[in-house]
Amino acid sequence: MNFLDQLFSSQASYQSNIYMILIALIVATVLSLVITKVYMITFTGERYSQAFVHTIIMLSVIVSVVMNVVSDNAGVAFGLFAIFSLIRFRSAVTNVKDIAYIFFGLCVGMTSGLFQFDLAIILTLFASFVFYLLYKFEYGKGKDTQILKITVPENLNHENLLNNIFAEYTVSHTLRQVETTNLGTMILYTYAIRSKNTTKDKELLDRIREKNANLKVSITYMENEY
Numbered sequence: 001m002n003f004l005d006q007l008f009s010s011q012a013s014y015q016s017n018i019y020m021i022l023i024a025l026i027v028a029t030v031l032s033l034v035i036t037k038v039y040m041i042t043f044t045g046e047r048y049s050q051a052f053v054h055t056i057i058m059l060s061v062i063v064s065v066v067m068n069v070v071s072d073n074a075g076v077a078f079g080l081f082a083i084f085s086l087i088r089f090r091s092a093v094t095n096v097k098d099i100a101y102i103f104f105g106l107c108v109g110m111t112s113g114l115f116q117f118d119l120a121i122i123l124t125l126f127a128s129f130v131f132y133l134l135y136k137f138e139y140g141k142g143k144d145t146q147i148l149k150i151t152v153p154e155n156l157n158h159e160n161l162l163n164n165i166f167a168e169y170t171v172s173h174t175l176r177q178v179e180t181t182n183l184g185t186m187i188l189y190t191y192a193i194r195s196k197n198t199t200k201d202k203e204l205l206d207r208i209r210e211k212n213a214n215l216k217v218s219i220t221y222m223e224n225e226y
Helices: 002-010 018-042 050-070 074-084 096-113 117-136 163-169 201-211
Strands: 145-153 170-181 186-195 217-222
Touching: 018 050, 018 096, 018 117, 050 096, 096 117, 145 170, 163 170, 163 201, 201 217
Parallel strands: none
Antiparallel strands: 145 186, 145 217, 170 186
């Protein structure tokens, strides 16, 4: 336990006083604003939550105070962290990247609360730069799942009609639904597909229209949440 006490006390390189605490709060607030700005810029969904943005800032500020309180006492530190582990968000975090931003804000708050301002600034700038590069160059991005609907004349209806096209343009395809339309003279197929990165939607549609007598074909994108 003495080793843990020394570990926590050695991390505070400056004597804790009201002025240092105020500086820590200001640094945590400013850096968390930088974090949330990067989050808003790199957000790829339809709309981000304002409450989530505010939560990152509040967590960073609160944790900076908590770390200042527990910096000299390992027992209190583990007690508080045990209490924090019981906290649960009422709304489920649907995007795993949001969890990274929460942890990012917590780390900045922790380093600021220990008066390691240089480390907090370096962490914020470097991690923000990395996150922006990942967003800018779309690193690791694959094709989203698509819903492909194809209308086929009843006389052309057979299982292997589009197999060659799917093999050429898609990574995977799954037949989801088959239904008749136009008083039974047409068959409507619904597929869930994942296109190859090199696939162009228009080219895929044109190839299918060559097979289905130039009848209606549609592609709907289903955004991946995870």
